[in-house]
Amino acid sequence: MNLDSYLGVHAAALQLRGRRTELLATNMANADTPGFKARDIDFRSALDAVTGQAPSANAPLSTNARHLGAVRTGNPAGSIGSTESFLKYRVPLAPSLDGNTVDAQLEQAAFADNSVRYQATLSFLSSRFKSLMTAITGQ
């Protein structure tokens, strides 16, 4: 049995959630920096790329290699390489005069959402380890 495949998508998801925590922290630290553009990751396509899964059924159909968001190449090693291509800029709801696009409330909400999902991933991983321990000790 391969431990990586046993942990499934959760190991990669945990890494990606960690990256997203950094990004959201960046947005909040720069909430008052003139000209700063808030960024976030397209979580679904980043995770699809890491796990090498095909795009989901409701993803837009790409008929040309130059279509945006159409290139999804799987990473067989299951490790997170450059996730730069999944970085997106936020569209500001109320643009400010100094060019800053950080909405503190929106970032707070996203951060709370991300931390809850991080904890969910942790508990999925934890339960996998628990089942493994049960199998090993036989108790």
Place this chain on the structure above:
Amino acid sequence: MSSFKVFDIAGSGMSAQSVRLNTVASNLANADSVSGDPATTYKARHPVFEAVRANVAGKFGDANAAVKISSIMQSNATPNQRYEPGNPLANSDGFVFAPAVNSIEEMVDMISASRAYQNNVEVMNTSKELLMATLRLGQ
């Protein structure tokens, strides 16, 4: 683990916001520091924030950004002229010059800075809890 960058990012945000709080305190404390010469009158100070990507770059390339104070700008608003012949600091015409500090603007700036500081503290606390939970994984 790369998630420790969250602490650098949120920490830089906290230090930048505390400098901003200090300038607000300085401006409010000197709101009534009159002088007899408009050139030597206290001028309101305001920090200018700037995103720094050098030390916190992760696998996202330059998406992570801490914040620093790039400069402290002095307001060039003309001081308020007041006729106070009894004031020992008055010039030969009996005028004193008070700094052009808008205390309402300063108070609003103070609230904004303290909220942004609290935001960064929350980011730090939550990230710490998540990292501690990650360390306990499998136990």
